[in-house]
Amino acid sequence: MPETSSFPLNRRDFLTSLGGGVLVLFTLADVEAQESGHGGHRREHEPLPRDIAAWLHIPATGEITAFTGKVEVGQNIRTSLTQAVAGELRCSPGSITLVMGDTAHTPWDMGTFGSRTTPTMAPVMRKMAGTAREMLADAAARRWNTTRQNVDVADQCVVNRASGARLTFADLAGKIDWVKTIGRDDCVTPPDKWTVAGASLPKVGSREIVTGEHKYPSDHKLAGMLYGKVLRPPSFGATLTSVDTSAAARMPGVTVIHDGDFVGIAARDEHLAQKAIEAIKAEWKQVPQISSGQLFPYIKSKEEPAPPPANAAQSAKTLKSTYTIAYIAHTPLEPRAAVAEWNGNGLTVWTGTQRPFGVRTQLAQAFNLPEKQVRVLMPDMGSAYGGKHTGECAVETARLAKGAGKPVKLIWTREEEFTWAYLRPAGIIEVSSGIDSSGKLTAWNFDNYMSGPSAIESPYESPNEHVDFHEVKSPLREGSYRGLAATANHFARESHIDELAAAAGMDPLAFRLKNLKDERVRAVLQAAADHFGWSGKKSTATRGYGLACGTEKGGYVACCVEVSISGNHHVQVNHVVEAWDSGAVVNPEHLKNQVEGAIVMGLGGALFEAIDFADGRILNDRLSKYRVPRFSDVPRIEAVLIDRKDVPSAGAGEIPIVGIAPAIANALYAATGKRIRSMPILPTLQA
Amino acid sequence: MDLLINGVHKHVNVDPERPLLWVLRNELDLTGAKYGCGEGQCGACTVLIDGVAHRSCITSTGSVAGKQITTVEGLADGKKLHPVQDAFIQADAMQCGYCTPGMILSSVALLHKNPSPSESEIKQALEGNICRCGTYNRIVAAVQKAARSTTASAKERRHA
Numbered sequence: 144m145p146e147t148s149s150f151p152l153n154r155r156d157f158l159t160s161l162g163g164g165v166l167v168l169f170t171l172a173d174v175e176a177q178e179s180g181h182g183g184h185r186r187e188h189e190p191l192p193r194d195i196a197a198w199l200h201i202p203a204t205g206e207i208t209a210f211t212g213k214v215e216v217g218q219n220i221r222t223s224l225t226q227a228v229a230g231e232l233r234c235s236p237g238s239i240t241l242v243m244g245d246t247a248h249t250p251w252d253m254g255t256f257g258s259r260t261t262p263t264m265a266p267v268m269r270k271m272a273g274t275a276r277e278m279l280a281d282a283a284a285r286r287w288n289t290t291r292q293n294v295d296v297a298d299q300c301v302v303n304r305a306s307g308a309r310l311t312f313a314d315l316a317g318k319i320d321w322v323k324t325i326g327r328d329d330c331v332t333p334p335d336k337w338t339v340a341g342a343s344l345p346k347v348g349s350r351e352i353v354t355g356e357h358k359y360p361s362d363h364k365l366a367g368m369l370y371g372k373v374l375r376p377p378s379f380g381a382t383l384t385s386v387d388t389s390a391a392a393r394m395p396g397v398t399v400i401h402d403g404d405f406v407g408i409a410a411r412d413e414h415l416a417q418k419a420i421e422a423i424k425a426e427w428k429q430v431p432q433i434s435s436g437q438l439f440p441y442i443k444s445k446e447e448p449a450p451p452p453a454n455a456a457q458s459a460k461t462l463k464s465t466y467t468i469a470y471i472a473h474t475p476l477e478p479r480a481a482v483a484e485w486n487g488n489g490l491t492v493w494t495g496t497q498r499p500f501g502v503r504t505q506l507a508q509a510f511n512l513p514e515k516q517v518r519v520l521m522p523d524m525g526s527a528y529g530g531k532h533t534g535e536c537a538v539e540t541a542r543l544a545k546g547a548g549k550p551v552k553l554i555w556t557r558e559e560e561f562t563w564a565y566l567r568p569a570g571i572i573e574v575s576s577g578i579d580s581s582g583k584l585t586a587w588n589f590d591n592y593m594s595g596p597s598a599i600e601s602p603y604e605s606p607n608e609h610v611d612f613h614e615v616k617s618p619l620r621e622g623s624y625r626g627l628a629a630t631a632n633h634f635a636r637e638s639h640i641d642e643l644a645a646a647a648g649m650d651p652l653a654f655r656l657k658n659l660k661d662e663r664v665r666a667v668l669q670a671a672a673d674h675f676g677w678s679g680k681k682s683t684a685t686r687g688y689g690l691a692c693g694t695e696k697g698g699y700v701a702c703c704v705e706v707s708i709s710g711n712h713h714v715q716v717n718h719v720v721e722a723w724d725s726g727a728v729v730n731p732e733h734l735k736n737q738v739e740g741a742i743v744m745g746l747g748g749a750l751f752e753a754i755d756f757a758d759g760r761i762l763n764d765r766l767s768k769y770r771v772p773r774f775s776d777v778p779r780i781e782a783v784l785i786d787r788k789d790v791p792s793a794g795a796g797e798i799p800i801v802g803i804a805p806a807i808a809n810a811l812y813a814a815t816g817k818r819i820r821s822m823p824i825l826p827t828l829q830a
Numbered sequence: 831m832d833l834l835i836n837g838v839h840k841h842v843n844v845d846p847e848r849p850l851l852w853v854l855r856n857e858l859d860l861t862g863a864k865y866g867c868g869e870g871q872c873g874a875c876t877v878l879i880d881g882v883a884h885r886s887c888i889t890s891t892g893s894v895a896g897k898q899i900t901t902v903e904g905l906a907d908g909k910k911l912h913p914v915q916d917a918f919i920q921a922d923a924m925q926c927g928y929c930t931p932g933m934i935l936s937s938v939a940l941l942h943k944n945p946s947p948s949e950s951e952i953k954q955a956l957e958g959n960i961c962r963c964g965t966y967n968r969i970v971a972a973v974q975k976a977a978r979s980t981t982a983s984a985k986e987r988r989h990a
């Protein structure tokens with residue numbers, strides 16, 4: 144019997160139900176060992192050693208199933224992890240089922256964010272699959288009374304080189320019955336020998352997507368399920384003073400759920416639920432709070448006095464500038480959604496989240512249940528971009544289901560998603576700097592207020608440097624976003640570097656190369672500039688060229704853009720070349736797709752996305768009021784991938800976003816001579 | 831009320847004012863049409879009505895009784911995908927895929943009117959569809975690919 148004593152009961156039952164075959168487990172400690180320099184993130188609530196990070200099962204039928212707590216949100220890790228497993232098992236990706244993000248069946252996982260899947264989970268899946276392959280090969284060799292060197296693994300079979308005899312995985316797995324916890328690297332195929340990974344495999348599950356068969360969290364349905372609605376306060380922080388639900392309660396097919404400040408409806412259909420919620424009369428006590436126009440003065444009022452510019456005396460020229468960053472919304476096309484079902488004291492919730500295990504904890508706390516009585520499943524969802532870490536919709540849905548005594552589905556409206564989710568933080572960044580007469584940096588001071596510390600470190604060499612992040616309490620609810628503050632910090636830094644290049648009278652590319660020390664940043668910058676033909680481009684009043692570069696989380700990016708300006712400051716981004724290096728490339732087509740997508744998303748935040756708010760309300764809480772990039776906004780995009788087989792792969796879902804905003808600002812400056820120091824750019828340019 | 835959906839007659843007993851999107855999803859289990867905004871801004875809910883792309887979130891169910899409604903579930907011919915569906919897979923024209931059914935149906939409607947659209951005609955026709963994952967250029971490539979393969983097979987049929 145496998146050593147499963149450290150599993151929770153439901154997991155042990157589950158493993159027993161799998162029957163025999165090959166079962167390979169991988170411990171969390173092994174994963175954490177991958178996170179060099181991160182020291183291992185330990186769970187706050189769960190003691191080790193319930194420490195299984197991933198597993199793989201091959202039963203007597205030969206059907207290969209791998210399990211990971213990671214989730215698929217459009218970043219295509221279902222495909223890349225399947226490729227990793229298939230590659231090591233020397234079989235086709237189609238023969239593998241990957242179970243993701245189900246708290247009852249997959250190993251615990253902190254969550255899918257921070258571009259950690261490729262650097263940490265993919266190597267684990269490879270080792271697991273490689274170990275399974277070696278176990279099968281060894282078993283076959285023993286059966287043939289030969290050694291491992293004399294057998295090959297291919298097409299779900301082990302082949303005897305001498306006799307040509309074959310044993311299928313199914314033949315072999317039926318005879319093996321043990322668990323192996325492993326930490327060996329010697330079975331892993333090096334990137335230059337990859338066959339399945341390293342090539343472009345069409346997205347796993349794409350057929351179900353194009354036929355409409357795939358069930359997103361908002362598509363899930365249970366028998367007898369009701370449709371939910373939640374009564375929302377008129378502004379942030381408002382408290383309920385009185386409520387009259389009698390009219391709603393009288394409607395046939397409607398259940399009112401009222402518990403403290405929480406008032407909701409569960410109804411036979413969504414139409415009725417909407418009518419019922421509108422029939423509720425409520426009074427609220429509202430609290431005064433700041434509005435968009437007061438945001439930057441508010442942040443300024445929290446500023447600490449900036450340190451004196453370091454050694455400005457040695458500088459031939461000094462510069463000081465301030466950059467501002469607006470709040471923006473993730474706007475995933477699928478808003479938050481959940482389906483909840485109670486079974487006695489057991490709760491099952493299907494929901495769109497980047498952290499199914501975190502949401503399980505949230506649910507367990509909300510209902511005072513042990514975590515093992517809560518199961519969260521995360522069907523591949525309609526994207527997140529860092530915006531779905533939290534489980535508020537799951538908790539609301541479970542409350543409604545509990546009150547109604549039936550399963551309930553709740554899909555947030557777009558307005559709710561804009562208002563009650565969280566935003567990418569706004570902020571102010573102050574930069575002061577100096578250069579000597581040759582154009583070398585002499586001083587670099589960089590202070591970020593409120594927006595965040597990601598990528599705050601400069602890749603430029605300066606003998607005097609001061610870099611600091613200052614926390615300021617955000618007036619609006621804020622949270623994670625694709626790349627976190629790396630976009631804001633790159634916008635400020637790369638704009639400022641461009642200002643320095645102009646002050647030095649140097650070409651922006653030459654100025655950067657003169658001051659950059661990091662080899663990989665230099666390499667992507669050069670690659671982007673070469674591909675773009677930078678040296679041949681001359682900006683005019685109606686056409687501008689700009690570039691920017693940077694690094695964060697093991698990704699290296701450089702971006703060159705061409706913009707045109709017409710009429711009353713109408714800006715069109717025509718062409719983007721982005722060079723990208725995140726180590727060994729796993730799936731070139733999907734990597735390009737991620738880079739392109741990040742550029743498009745970054746373009747929105749660069750030019751026009753901004754949350755407008757007043758008195759505790761989001762004013763532009765609809766897609767008709769909050770502009771996101773559309774077909775007409777999108778430039779020609781060329782992604783230049785630098786495949787570093789010698790370097791472990793880093794994640795690529797986030798950091799390709801950081802270059803586009805400063806590159807656009809720099810291109811607009813090159814054309815108009817106007818330096819825009821705010822994100823988004825257009826409102827200031829057109830003011 | 832009788833609805834003709836993907837060539838099949840369906841009887842539903844609903845408030846005629848109720849948006850078609852929710853009748854499809856919640857009464858008929860056709861969840862290929864997605865909710866993204868509820869105000870005709872994103873195209874995730876696109877369906878074809880008599881071959882023309884409509885936003886089902888702002889289309890009352892009563893207004894389409896008796897008309898031909900096509901959802902993404904009705905595009906493939908048995909196991910054989912519609913050329914536009916196939917082209918989306920080939921061009922890797924999706925990330926999360928939540929916009930994909932709406933994009934595909936808008937593209938089918940476009941190709942129906944204009945079998946070989948230019949890049950700018952494609953962009954114009956799809957301007958009302960949002961892909962928040964930003965796969966726009968791939969979607970344009972997919973529509974071009976589909977246009978080429980449908981014109982090619984039409985030619986084949988003519989010459990057969």
Ligand code: FES
Pocket residue numbers: 864865866867868869870871872873874875876885886887888
């Ligand atoms: S949901 Fe209908 S257009 Fe957005």
Ligand code: FES
Pocket residue numbers: 217476525526923924925926927928929930960961962963964965
């Ligand atoms: S693929 Fe995610 S919205 Fe288009």
